[in-house]
Amino acid sequence: MFHPREKVIVGLSGGKDSLVLLYNVMKLQQRYPKSPEIEAILIDEGIKGYREESTSIAKKMCDVWNIKLHIVDFKTYFGLELDRIIPKLKNLKINACTICGTVRRRLLNMKSLELNGDKLAIGHNLDDQVETFLQNILRNDLNKIVINPPNGNPIDDRKKFVSRIKPLMSIPEEEIVRYCYYKEFPIQSNPCPYSIGFSILRKKVQDFVNHLELHSPEIKYNLQKANENFVSNYKPKNLSNNFSDSKINKTQYQICPNCSNPMGLLRKICYYCELKEKII
Ligand code: SF4
Numbered sequence: 001m002f003h004p005r006e007k008v009i010v011g012l013s014g015g016k017d018s019l020v021l022l023y024n025v026m027k028l029q030q031r032y033p034k035s036p037e038i039e040a041i042l043i044d045e046g047i048k049g050y051r052e053e054s055t056s057i058a059k060k061m062c063d064v065w066n067i068k069l070h071i072v073d074f075k076t077y078f079g080l081e082l083d084r085i086i087p088k089l090k091n092l093k094i095n096a097c098t099i100c101g102t103v104r105r106r107l108l109n110m111k112s113l114e115l116n117g118d119k120l121a122i123g124h125n126l127d128d129q130v131e132t133f134l135q136n137i138l139r140n141d142l143n144k145i146v147i148n149p150p151n152g153n154p155i156d157d158r159k160k161f162v163s164r165i166k167p168l169m170s171i172p173e174e175e176i177v178r179y180c181y182y183k184e185f186p187i188q189s190n191p192c193p194y195s196i197g198f199s200i201l202r203k204k205v206q207d208f209v210n211h212l213e214l215h216s217p218e219i220k221y222n223l224q225k226a227n228e229n230f231v232s233n234y235k236p237k238n239l240s241n242n243f244s245d246s247k248i249n250k251t252q253y254q255i256c257p258n259c260s261n262p263m264g265l266l267r268k269i270c271y272y273c274e275l276k277e278k279i280i
Contacts, residue, residue, distance in 0.1 A: 001165040004032035006118035009162065011108050012040040012062070012069065014054025015188055016180045017123030019061060021168055023183070025121055026065055037068070041111045043104045044073040046081020050192050057186045070115070072107045079280040086194065088279050096194035099275055106261070106272045112162040124166040127173040127206070130220045133227040134205045142234060147253075147264055149231040160255070161262050172220060 002008050008029070010022045022040055029035040042058050044051055055071070062069040075081045086096055112120045124132075136144045168176065180187055212219045253262040256270035263270035269277075 001167055002119045002121070004029070004035045007036035007116060008038050008119050008121050009112040009115055009117035010038060010040045010067075011120060011122040012042050012058050013123070014042065014056075014058035014061075015123070016176055016185070017125055017168060017173075019057070019185045020176050020179055020183075021121055021123040022061070022067065023065070023185075025167065026067065039068045039070065039115055039117075041070045041072060041108055041115075043107050044071055045100055045104065046074050046083055047192060047194070048083055050190055053190055054188050057188060060186065070111055072111050074103055074107070077107055077110070078103050078276065082194070085279055092278055094275070095199065097199065099279070100194070102271050102275055109162055109164075109261070113160075117162045120162045120164045121167055122164055123168055125168045125171050125173045125176055126220050126224060127209075129166070129169050129227065130209055130223040131202055131205050133223060133230075134209070135199075135201055138201065138205070142230075143265055145227065146231055146234055149228075160260060170221070170224065 008025055010018065010025055012018045012022055022038075025038055029038055040058070040062055042055060044055065058069060073081070074085075078085075082096065082100055085099060089096065089099065108120060108122070132148070133145060136142065209220060209223070216222075254265055254267065255261070256263045256267070256273055258269045258273040261270055261272070267274075
């Protein structure tokens with residue numbers, strides 16, 4: 001997913017997946033002495049009682065591993081911290097994770113561009129990948145599968161988008177947990193308070209896949225393969241006519257007329273701009 005000469009930026013949350021990711025990217029890089037320095041970005045959403053612990057874990061491990069950590073917060077860029085966004089979501093029928101994920105992705109990309117990253121590595125594991133794939137199918141949101149391909153986004157507009165890669169995409173969550181214990185990495189103890197309102201569909205998909213796995217241990221790998229095959233063969237339909245003058249590059253993106261960031265094929269403005277208009 002990346003070349004030793006490429007500069008890899010790691011999205012670090014302080015949770016188990018991103019620590020395992022950062023540690024292993026660092027180890028790989030150390031095999032190639034001329035590799036550019038890795039840097040890490042932590043997004044502070046502004047969740048009181050939750051973010052403090054993971055930030056302190058992230059800072060501690062970056063100190064130990066001698067990695068530069070950049071902390072970027074919602075308030076400075078989006079205009080409000082998540083704790084103050086949540087009360088505004090009630091009438092909009094948007095859940096906390098949707099807004100949190102959208103703003104986080106945007107800020108990660110923005111900071112990675114600023115740091116001249118070639119690749120942005122994020123800690124999605126096999127379970128995350130498979131759940132997202134099935135969820136998108138169940139919602140008939142097929143374009144979304146193509147927008148988030150499992151082995152990173154090959155969009156080639158370097159001025160707008162740092163290609164996201166998911167080096168842990170074939171590692172089951174359970175193995176990552178075991179690896180953390182084995183390596184004695186600190187583990188965050190308190191969950192995000194908004195994860196209680198976590199998508200019901202995701203939870204059901206998670207239970208369903210885990211149940212299938214009891215009898216068919218290969219099921220998650222099969223679904224991952226199906227995801228990859230889908231990405232290579234699916235041709236997005238229904239292109240919007242509003243974008244006759246905008247670039248649709250070979251990876252099937254449009255450019256948001258508001259902020260010039262990449263966005264999905266069927267949108268008029270990107271979701272980040274839409275949310276910002278509605279909330280702020
Ligand atoms: S659980 Fe949802 S709201 Fe909490 S940090 Fe994760 S994505 Fe954000």
